[in-house]
Amino acid sequence: MVPWVFWGLAVVAEFVTGADVRLSPVVAAVPPLVAIAHGWRAVAVSGAVAWGTQLLFVWAAPPQPGGVDPLTRVVAMAGITLASAFASLARRRGEERVRHIRSLAGGVQRAVLRxxxxxxxxxxxxxxxxxxxxxxxxxxxxxxxxxxxxxxxxxxxxxxxxxxxxxxxxxxxxxxxxxxxxxxxxxxxxxxxxxxxxxxxxxxxxxxxxxxxxxxxxxxxxxxxxxxxxxxxxxxxxxxxxxxxxxxxxxxxxxxxxxxxxxxxxxxxxxxxxxxxxxxxxxxxxxxxxxxxxxxxxxxxxxxxxxxxxxxxxxxxxxxxxxxxxxxxxxxxxxxxxxxxxxx
Incomplete structure (x- = not known):
């Protein structure tokens, strides 16, 4: 639940702060947080939610001249989401290896201690x-x-x-x-x-x-x-x-x-x-x-x-x-x- 609590706080903060404070880029941290505990599908969904949230913020308050344009935000969000998905896959493979090693250790214990x-x-x-x-x-x-x-x-x-x-x-x-x-x-x-x-x-x-x-x-x-x-x-x-x-x-x-x-x-x-x-x-x-x-x-x-x-x-x-x-x-x-x- 931590990524979604973080997302909710970022959304609330975006609307209660002044126009000179823009917190919409903070939602880009949601996919990496999701990758810590969930699979690549959940990471993709979180990336889509974060991307849609940023578009909503841009529509509600267009960026000032000299700010980050929407296309750059979309590309950055896609890159972060893709990297988070790969990180999630790597974590899952590591967990599988650990489970396999634990299974072998349990077999050794059962063989030694009947x-x-x-x-x-x-x-x-x-x-x-x-x-x-x-x-x-x-x-x-x-x-x-x-x-x-x-x-x-x-x-x-x-x-x-x-x-x-x-x-x-x-x-x-x-x-x-x-x-x-x-x-x-x-x-x-x-x-x-x-x-x-x-x-x-x-x-x-x-x-x-x-x-x-x-x-x-x-x-x-x-x-x-x-x-x-x-x-x-x-x-x-x-x-x-x-x-x-x-x-x-x-x-x-x-x-x-x-x-x-x-x-x-x-x-x-x-x-x-x-x-x-x-x-x-x-x-x-x-x-x-x-x-x-x-x-x-x-x-x-x-x-x-x-x-x-x-x-x-x-x-x-x-x-x-x-x-x-x-x-x-x-x-x-x-x-x-x-x-x-x-x-x-």
């Missing part, structure tokens, strides 16, 4: 991934949930850095996890498998990119085993609120040989009926608002009566995160929620 099954291994599962940039759809956060002979196994991780290089490391880690969970009975061995795979990638590419990850093994009855590889601790969410589970810090994937001083251990925990397990990346816990204050995840989940509904927990995290950051994330964010189905 949709989570809502019910698998006797548990209800939900999760989300949000890239930091409004135009980005892929990044370094990853998750997976697979039912294996050793129980339901899940992973939530975060590769340092951004861009396609981080995505390449993510693919390496997810491939290692998807292979190891069916071969290794011990979740600690799964972590070592992922570390070795990332270390081999480091040696092959020269990229010393590392990652954090939390591996969860879920058994019937709510018995859980955790292997923490330098990741953000998980949360237990129930109707009373949320509390953080304390786990050994472990070592960063890709750097076990350099930083791991003690053997990795699997820590056990029992998920109570009516509770959910929430795991997040640091893009959630370190999200800041306009005052540079961190997102209070525990506070956002308290007082909402959340229980064994992973989707409700996920939505509560997303809603609180969007409200806290104003929808502008500075880092990729992901979460994975696990709960036992409610007994009937």
């Amino acid at each position: 949709p989570l099954p809502p019910l698998t291994g006797g548990y209800r599962v939900s999760g989300f991934y949000r890239a930091a940039g409004s135009d980005a759809q892929v990044g370094g956060d990853f998750y997976e949930a697979l039912e294996t002979p050793y129980g339901l196994r899940l992973v939530l991780g975060d590769v340092c850095g951004k861009g396609l290089v981080a995505v390449d490391a993510t693919v390496t880690l997810l491939g290692a996890f998807r292979e190891a969970v069916y071969r290794e009975a011990d979740p600690v061995a799964v972590a070592h498998w992922m570390d070795r795979s990332l270390a081999r990638r480091q040696a092959a590419t020269g990229d010393r990119r590392f990652a954090t990850a939390l591996i969860v093994e879920a058994h019937p009855g709510g018995r859980l085993r955790f292997v923490n590889c330098g990741h953000v601790p998980p949360w237990c969410v129930d109707e009373d609120g949320a509390r953080e589970l304390k786990l050994p810090h472990g070592g960063l994937l890709g750097l076990f040989d350099d930083v791991l001083r003690e053997p990795l251990v699997a820590v056990e925990h029992t998920l109570a009926p009516g509770a959910s397990l929430l795991t997040v990346t640091d893009g959630v816990t370190e999200a800041r608002d306009a005052r540079r204050e961190f997102y209070d995840l525990g506070g956002a989940l308290s007082g909402q009566g959340l229980g064994p509904c992973p989707v409700a927990v996920k939505d509560a995290v997303l809603t609180g995160l969007a409200h806290h950051t104003g929808g502008r994330l500075s880092d990729d964010a992901a979460a994975l929620v696990l709960a036992l189905p409610e007994s009937r």
Whole structure:
């Protein structure tokens, strides 16, 4: 509507100002303004309207001697309209390229992060991934949930850095996890498998990119085993609120040989009926608002009566995160929620 508001103001100003002030040439700005958001047809229509408006002004108040003659105005108006139409076409082609690139990025995301099954291994599962940039759809956060002979196994991780290089490391880690969970009975061995795979990638590419990850093994009855590889601790969410589970810090994937001083251990925990397990990346816990204050995840989940509904927990995290950051994330964010189905 901006071009037409501008046109209306120019018309009103032309009639309310004196004869020594001529604002009719100002309507020549209407076609370029239309080209910002509309197609070439709308630009042509706006050019015709602007041209007709100038002719009306000339008829109502003929130009003074020495002024711009009507033919010059018509030629100038036609040139401006033609240039605006070409600009509109170029903008549309650029938008098509951007949509195509976004479509490819969305395909990469769907290939890397498969949709989570809502019910698998006797548990209800939900999760989300949000890239930091409004135009980005892929990044370094990853998750997976697979039912294996050793129980339901899940992973939530975060590769340092951004861009396609981080995505390449993510693919390496997810491939290692998807292979190891069916071969290794011990979740600690799964972590070592992922570390070795990332270390081999480091040696092959020269990229010393590392990652954090939390591996969860879920058994019937709510018995859980955790292997923490330098990741953000998980949360237990129930109707009373949320509390953080304390786990050994472990070592960063890709750097076990350099930083791991003690053997990795699997820590056990029992998920109570009516509770959910929430795991997040640091893009959630370190999200800041306009005052540079961190997102209070525990506070956002308290007082909402959340229980064994992973989707409700996920939505509560997303809603609180969007409200806290104003929808502008500075880092990729992901979460994975696990709960036992409610007994009937």
